[in-house]
Amino acid sequence: MNFVPPDFMPLLPELFVLTLTCFILVVDVFLEERQRHITYGLAQLTLLGAALLTLATYAHAPTITMFGHYVRDAMGDVLKLCIYLATAAVFLYSRDYLRQRNLFKGEYYVLGLFGVLGMMVMVSAQSLLSVYLGLELLSLSLYALVAIDRDSPVASEAAMKYFVLGSIASGMLLYGISMIYGATGSIDLQVIAEAAVAAPGMENLVLVFGLVFLVVGLAFKLGAVPFHMWVPDVYQGAPTSVTLYIGSAPKLAAFALLMRILVEGLGALQADWQQMLIILVVLSVGLGNLVAIAQTNIKRMLAYSTISHVGFLLMGILAGTPEGYAAAMFYTIVYVLMAVGAFGVVIVLSRSGFEAENIDDFKGLNDRSPWLAFLMMVIMMSMAGVPFLVGFYAKWVVLQAIVNIGLVWLAILGVVFSVIGAFYYLRVVRCMYFEQPEQNEPIQMRLDTEIVISANGLLLVALGLYPTALMTWCAVALAG
Amino acid sequence: MLSELPLLSLVIWFPVLGGIAVLFVGDENPGRAKALALTVAILSFLISIPLYTLFDPATAAMQFQESMPWIPMLDVNYHLGVDGFSMPLILLTTFMTVLVVIAGWEVVQYRVAQYMAAFLIMEGLMVGVFAALDAILFYVFFEAMLIPMFLIIGIWGGPRRVYATLKFFLYTFLGSVFMLVALIYLYHQAGSFAILDFHVLPLSLTEQVLIFFAFLLGFSVKVPMWPVHTWLPDAHVEAPTGGSVILAAITLKIGGYGFLRFALPITPDASGMLDWFIITLSLIAVVYISLVALIQQDMKKLIAYSSIAHMGFVTLGFFIAFSIYRQTGSLSGAAMGIQGGMVQMVSHGFISGALFLCVGVLYDRMHSRQIKDYGGVVNTMPVFAAFMVLFCMANAGLPGTSGFVGEFMVILSSFKANFWIAFLAATTLMLGAAYTLWLIKRVVFGEIGNSHVAELQDINTREIIMLSLLAAAVLGLGVWPDPLTSVMHSTVDNLLQHIIVTKL
Numbered sequence: 001m002n003f004v005p006p007d008f009m010p011l012l013p014e015l016f017v018l019t020l021t022c023f024i025l026v027v028d029v030f031l032e033e034r035q036r037h038i039t040y041g042l043a044q045l046t047l048l049g050a051a052l053l054t055l056a057t058y059a060h061a062p063t064i065t066m067f068g069h070y071v072r073d074a075m076g077d078v079l080k081l082c083i084y085l086a087t088a089a090v091f092l093y094s095r096d097y098l099r100q101r102n103l104f105k106g107e108y109y110v111l112g113l114f115g116v117l118g119m120m121v122m123v124s125a126q127s128l129l130s131v132y133l134g135l136e137l138l139s140l141s142l143y144a145l146v147a148i149d150r151d152s153p154v155a156s157e158a159a160m161k162y163f164v165l166g167s168i169a170s171g172m173l174l175y176g177i178s179m180i181y182g183a184t185g186s187i188d189l190q191v192i193a194e195a196a197v198a199a200p201g202m203e204n205l206v207l208v209f210g211l212v213f214l215v216v217g218l219a220f221k222l223g224a225v226p227f228h229m230w231v232p233d234v235y236q237g238a239p240t241s242v243t244l245y246i247g248s249a250p251k252l253a254a255f256a257l258l259m260r261i262l263v264e265g266l267g268a269l270q271a272d273w274q275q276m277l278i279i280l281v282v283l284s285v286g287l288g289n290l291v292a293i294a295q296t297n298i299k300r301m302l303a304y305s306t307i308s309h310v311g312f313l314l315m316g317i318l319a320g321t322p323e324g325y326a327a328a329m330f331y332t333i334v335y336v337l338m339a340v341g342a343f344g345v346v347i348v349l350s351r352s353g354f355e356a357e358n359i360d361d362f363k364g365l366n367d368r369s370p371w372l373a374f375l376m377m378v379i380m381m382s383m384a385g386v387p388f389l390v391g392f393y394a395k396w397v398v399l400q401a402i403v404n405i406g407l408v409w410l411a412i413l414g415v416v417f418s419v420i421g422a423f424y425y426l427r428v429v430r431c432m433y434f435e436q437p438e439q440n441e442p443i444q445m446r447l448d449t450e451i452v453i454s455a456n457g458l459l460l461v462a463l464g465l466y467p468t469a470l471m472t473w474c475a476v477a478l479a480g
Numbered sequence: 481m482l483s484e485l486p487l488l489s490l491v492i493w494f495p496v497l498g499g500i501a502v503l504f505v506g507d508e509n510p511g512r513a514k515a516l517a518l519t520v521a522i523l524s525f526l527i528s529i530p531l532y533t534l535f536d537p538a539t540a541a542m543q544f545q546e547s548m549p550w551i552p553m554l555d556v557n558y559h560l561g562v563d564g565f566s567m568p569l570i571l572l573t574t575f576m577t578v579l580v581v582i583a584g585w586e587v588v589q590y591r592v593a594q595y596m597a598a599f600l601i602m603e604g605l606m607v608g609v610f611a612a613l614d615a616i617l618f619y620v621f622f623e624a625m626l627i628p629m630f631l632i633i634g635i636w637g638g639p640r641r642v643y644a645t646l647k648f649f650l651y652t653f654l655g656s657v658f659m660l661v662a663l664i665y666l667y668h669q670a671g672s673f674a675i676l677d678f679h680v681l682p683l684s685l686t687e688q689v690l691i692f693f694a695f696l697l698g699f700s701v702k703v704p705m706w707p708v709h710t711w712l713p714d715a716h717v718e719a720p721t722g723g724s725v726i727l728a729a730i731t732l733k734i735g736g737y738g739f740l741r742f743a744l745p746i747t748p749d750a751s752g753m754l755d756w757f758i759i760t761l762s763l764i765a766v767v768y769i770s771l772v773a774l775i776q777q778d779m780k781k782l783i784a785y786s787s788i789a790h791m792g793f794v795t796l797g798f799f800i801a802f803s804i805y806r807q808t809g810s811l812s813g814a815a816m817g818i819q820g821g822m823v824q825m826v827s828h829g830f831i832s833g834a835l836f837l838c839v840g841v842l843y844d845r846m847h848s849r850q851i852k853d854y855g856g857v858v859n860t861m862p863v864f865a866a867f868m869v870l871f872c873m874a875n876a877g878l879p880g881t882s883g884f885v886g887e888f889m890v891i892l893s894s895f896k897a898n899f900w901i902a903f904l905a906a907t908t909l910m911l912g913a914a915y916t917l918w919l920i921k922r923v924v925f926g927e928i929g930n931s932h933v934a935e936l937q938d939i940n941t942r943e944i945i946m947l948s949l950l951a952a953a954v955l956g957l958g959v960w961p962d963p964l965t966s967v968m969h970s971t972v973d974n975l976l977q978h979i980i981v982t983k984l
Binding site for chain 2 (some may be wrong): 222397403415422426433468
């Protein structure tokens with residue numbers, strides 16, 4: 001039997017990221033403390049290079065390689081581009097924050113890039129093996145990142161919690177994978193898809209049994225209620241620069257994971273997973289929004305807001321229509337844009353020796369920096385789903401998808417809870433605009449940070465005025 | 481040439497862009513920001529005038545239409561157009577904004593540029609609400625309006641402004657999200673988001689009732705109707721003068737307009753079946769809220785309650801039409817009800833705006849809205865007293881003022897439906913007169929109440945200009961309402977022809 005090497009061309013961006021990350025790992029050892037910005041520059045270059053390579057080899061039609069474990073398609077490429085962009089923004093926003101806390105180390109960037117690699121593998125996974133590999137690569141990077149501030153007890157506790165709960169989730173996932181393998185005899189998602197359609201009575205039961213564990217594992221990773229316990233603690237405990245990272249790009253990868261496993265692999269069981277997702281959605285949207293009201297810590301509040309946004313994202317997927325998937329993808333991308341912006345503002349407000357962690361720290365921001373206050377208002381209103389900001393369209397397309405499959409009650413539930421959600425977003429706006437500042441230290445931003453954070457906020461307005469481009473992009477990517 | 485310009489787009493986007501320009505002038509140059517804001521407001525008003533002069537009153541079709549694809553994937557179009565209902569309200573909006581900018585001229589000291597910009601952006605969005613012919617476009621404007629008003633009340637409002645503005649925002653947001661679900665459902669049935677397509681969409685009675693209630697939730701909060709009115713007194717009391725004026729004069733009208741554009745034509749059978757429900761709520765608003773207004777100690781609160789009572793007339797006029805048609809088969813009687821409601825909306829826009837400006841004038845001098853802090857203002861401010869008495873009389877529905885025309889038309893048409901409805905509605909003439917006259921008696925007339933009143937300065941030229949513009953409008957419309965009623969004739973008839981045909 002001859003060994004035919006697989007086609008490595010579609011993997012070019014992944015190989016590039018892997019090579020450069022290893023290169024940075026080595027280079028960083030030889031750098032002195034004050035030369036650390038070289039690491040930062042190289043990390044950004046890696047992301048830029050990966051983006052260019054992805055664009056140059058853009059997959060208009062799906063290509064499967066690595067003996068069926070790996071796929072390059074348009075959906076994956078769009079998501080990867082968004083992941084690079086979000087991560088680049090994360091690196092940029094957190095630079096000063098890390099420097100002021102003596103965390104400006106090569107490890108942050110190396111782990112961050114390994115996380116990116118893990119996400120790329122997840123996005124392109126075509127078998128349950130590559131799904132698991134990608135997920136673990138990402139998760140392990142994240143566990144280490146949360147604990148990067150070694151001396152902080154809160155961060156260590158968060159990392160521990162994250163690690164234990166994340167491991168349980170991985171176990172669940174693996175157990176589910178083994179069930180699926182038992183029922184279909186394969187870990188290749190395409191083979192599973194065919195087998196799932198044909199599966200008769202008993203085998204089907206095993207499949208559904210495996211599906212339950214898969215969904216539980218995915219819900220853990222996504223942070224959907226009732227598997228959300230780690231989210232608030234990790235968001236609050238981790239250094240803000242890490243929270244920014246966890247809260248943004250991995251959501252794109254998680255969306256890809258859902259699409260690959262539930263839709264492409266187990267699409268035949270849609271009737272089963274739809275029921276499970278409905279429960280997750282109702283609980284996430286409800287609990288996320290209600291508990292967020294009680295928070296005084298903005299990172300914790302945004303954590304609960306993430307939970308509710310995850311609920312909306314799942315709403316799009318459970319519709320089970322191409323329209324619904326496109327809506328969920330649009331929602332995810334928009335959410336990541338908003339989350340990066342929101343944590344970006346939190347990070348900008350933090351100075352050395354001061355963490356802008358409480359909602360009260362936003363008091364009177366309009367007096368201290370009208371522009372930053374305006375950007376934060378745009379982000380908050382967009383998260384609340386107020387029109388002319390892109391967050392509204394994200395909610396609307398998702399609601400439209402589920403109304404079209406007849407789940408009007410779920411849509412009504414969704415809108416009622418988004419009104420409740422509006423309350424805590426407005427509270428931030430209230431602090432910024434209606435109250436007097438408690439401190440008057442000038443807000444220092446580097447020019448590049450200011451430009452990117454402004455672009456980030458204005459993008460929400462621009463996409464709100466003309467959402468067509470991004471919507472079409474999502475729909476085309478999913479159709480391709 | 482004028483008719484070829486995208487007039488509606490201009491009236492929407494010119495003030496919005498102007499508002500952004502004012503923001504860029506910044507709070508450091510209040511003088512320049514104010515001058516720019518006034519220029520933008522006046523120009524917007526001038527741009528909107530051709531909408532009236534070039535309007536063809538003979539047709540009920542949408543005029544000045546503009547349409548282009550906006551979100552083609554979801555069949556959403558940037559579709560604008562006006563008919564006899566929306567055109568007068570657009571003019572009202574652009575007119576009142578000019579006054580609001582003048583009213584804030586010397587009074588607002590804190591963050592002047594942001595203040596002016598908020599009102600200009602608000603103006604554009606409100607015009608957008610009236611001009612939108614696409615359901616999603618309408619919804620987007622409808623909701624986006626909340627942001628500037630939220631900030632206006634929250635930043636420049638009174639002591640309890642935060643509570644009031646949150647209540648305002650959440651109440652309205654809650655009301656309107658149900659409407660969004662209804663609109664999505666209608667799209668699912670009609671395959672388009674065009675409001676005019678919704679009008680001709682056949683719907684079963686159950687669907688109609690549910691959709692009707694979704695609209696009712698959205699619009700009754702805006703109007704506001706009893707029992708979802710409680711945000712209004714709070715919002716009015718805490719809002720700065722300009723905010724109260726815009727709230728009372730325009731945003732309340734958006735609720736009434738919503739009934740005409742959505743609830744009546746899209747769900748005519750449900751509206752006809754449930755008209756007793758709306759009529760009951762309207763009568764409660766007219767009678768009970770008038771009684772509530774009677775006992776208020778705060779001038780702004782009194783006017784706020786009187787607004788709710790007057791808006792009750794509007795909804796009464798709109799929904800009495802069904803019962804008139806059922807009982808008499810006469811379309812002209814039904815038309816009078818709807819037309820009366822419309823006249824009442826425009827007239828109430830002028831009168832309530834004027835009354836809030838009057839209270840603002842007093843508040844700027846005395847920093848109190850409590851009735852007991854005044855007394856004998858006529859002795860020190862005779863010119864102002866004349867204006868205030870005029871507007872109060874108009875509020876009470878004195879013949880010769882615009883307040884009389886709308887109320888009279890609505891009462892007259894309700895007589896055709898039911899004597900007791902007309903009787904209850906007519907009590908407002910007494911109750912309205914009672915609370916406004918008593919207000920005048922306590923504030924304007926009598927002996928000089930205290931030393932602060934004795935030191936009052938009469939209104940200056942700026943305030944005279946502002947109030948006389950409104951006085952002219954109130955008297956003009958009262959004596960000669962024809963310019964207003966004539967533009968809406970065919971639209972009203974068309975609506976009636978439409979709603980008497982069942983959609984089942």
